[in-house]
Amino acid sequence: MKGRLTLWAFVRVCSSVALGAMMLFSHAYGEDSASKLTLTILDPEKAATTTTREAVNVLGRTLPAAKVTVDGQPARVFATGIFVRDQVPLALGSNRIEIVAEHGNERAVETISVERLARKDESTPTTAPQRLQLEARTVEPQGEIILSPGDEMVVAVNGTPGQIAEYRVGEGRWVGMVEETDGTSTAPTGRYRGVFVAPGGSERSELALQFRLRANPKSPVRIVGVRQATLTPKTKITLWDGTKVRLARTRADGVGLVHGLHEVRLGGPYLAVLPKDVVVRVTGKRQGYWHIALTPTFDAWASAQDLELLPVGTPPPHLFFTLVSVWGDDLSDVVTIPYPRSARVPFSMTPSLGPAGRAQLCVDFYGAHHAATWISHRPSAKAIREVRVEQPAREHVRVNIELNSPQLWGYLTEVTTGSLVVRVRRAPQLVEAPESPLKGLTIALEAGHGGPKNTGARGVSGSMEKDINRMAVDELARQLREKGAEVVEARPGDSNPDLSTRARRVTESSATLFISIHANSADQSRGYLRVSGTSTYYKHGFCRDLSDAIHKRLLEMTKMDDFGNVGNFNYLPIREVTWMPSMLVEQAFMSNPEDEAKMLDPEFRSTMMKAVVTGIEDWLSAQRELQKQQNK
Ligand SMILES: [Zn+2]
DSSP states (O other), X not given: OOSOOOGGGTOOOOTTSOGGGOOOHHHHXXXXXXXXXXXXXXXXXXXXXXXXXXXXXXXXXXXTTOEEEETXXXXXXXXXXXXXXXXXXXOSEEEEEEEEEEETTEEEEEEEEEEEOOOGGGSOOOOOOEEOOEEEEEEESOSEEEEOTTOEEEEEEEESXXXXXXXXXXXXXXXXXXXXXXXXXXXXXXEEEEEEEOOOSSOEEEEEEEEEEEOOTTOSSOEESOSEEEXXXXXXXXXXXXXXXXXXXXXXXXXXXESSOOOOTTOOOEEEEEOTTOEEEEEEEETTEEEEEEETTEEEEEEGGGEEEOOTTOOOOOBOOSEEEEEEOSSEEEEXXXXXXXXXXXXXXXXXXXXXXXXXXXXXXXXXXXXXXEXXXXXXXXXXXXXXXXXXXXXXXXXXXXXSSSOOOOEEEEEOSSEEEEXXXXXXXXXXXXXXXXXXXXXXXXXXXXXXXXXXSBOTTSXXXXXXXXXXXXXXXXXXXXXXXXXXXSSOTTOOOOHHHHHHHHHHSOOSEEEEEEEEOOOOTTOSSSSOOEEEEOSSGGGHHHHHHHHHHHHHHHOOOEEEEEOSOOOHHHHHOOSSOEEEEEEEETTSHHHHHHHTOHHHHHHHHHHHHHHHHHHHHHXXXXXXXXXX
């Protein structure tokens, strides 16, 4: 939530390459092809290595003009001097691979030896008798658990395969568990899972969770020693009886509500981001998250450290309002919804395209009923066509803000003493054709990562993503200025402000659009050249068309492989910047030597950034046409 999630979560440093042996990319690039032939193997890291894989990737450095063969087969050599041959096949046992580089009359040879070992599943299964055991570190769930009646919770533990596993909570009865299968064989896996359903009845706190494993006389895995093993992990389970309302209050602004508990890169999709002092109903706790009942049929989760419990018996807040006012000032349209301190219920914001083809922004309140009878529209509101209030379900009220145009240009919400104020941004004034629609606009840019530690993904030749992003943004800024636009930067120079600061800077600037520039990275274990291409990303629906326009131009003008236009992406700056259309470009893959060489080539960079500028212009021109039609 607070800048902890960065793109680091899914980029991966090229760990399989001997970084110490590398030169800085700026020296390596454009190396004089007349210089003396060198040959350095970077992957595998050591001249002698062992693996269980059926093939090995060979990556190294030589002169960009050299010809390289690996095991007699040609390798690809890039402008960085990096050469690669992916997936060189290995026989079981020892393999010698000869790498030859040739340039003019010079010849350099390196040899690596790779010992391929048989995988576990290739060897014969062990029939040796085993002792009964249960592994504490594999227990699910861990830590403090609170459940309400009817809540289901999966319990799991690893132990000796093929036996009889059971669990119990407190002094309750033992309940059978099921051993997982791995889908590829019938062999027992030793992973046992069961499900606990919280009963009603009296409240009980800090009950122990226990596991028991008994020898199965019918199992092919023969047991020696004791016939029964038990395990009591540190997990403590508290059962609530469901007869009390329990509330918690957000401690600060920016508390994220998520739909479920699961591990995903960059965090889960946010259902809502709440300001300080919002009161929610809690029904349980798991994995450090409170379980929240938004309505009788809709739940959510929030990090336990973001909420403080209120005394049991505190009455829950409930929101209803009769009056909504819609008006405008010089900058934007404003919708004011009563939201008194005594009724700070959770709410979420969802921009989307309405059924009539007009943009809409929905404000959903949870713990409310519909009482609006006076929705006052003033002519000073220019972008908003109509505000409607409806109640789609019990305890759920929706304020639907419908715009005149299919395009939303941005929104902000602010909690004042007694109101929730939603600002809807108006379309900018665009200069007339044939001038570039960029003229007179301010564009916010972010060069991803920065500073000595947050260097981003590492390129195969040793380049750093932060530098590649910096060079791209400098070029993009130059081209935007040439079109008459102004540029503001979320991360000037080599600074490294946290992601929330970057987002706030962009929102506080007078920018019309926000473009974040990154470079991608992928797992290289199945080949350095396997994953390549350019891609674009956006979070909110109203940013989709801008992102799509840039994606199309990138493919057309750079001829790169397509890695997609990706929606619902959770990178914090493009999620938090809602005051303007925002998107992110992953130029190409740092992990791919061909992509990396392209990103380090100034000419290619200029073409790529020209594609970004042209994509923005395409989208703005379409907006300009749309505005013309509407004004007719
Ligand atoms: Zn990045």
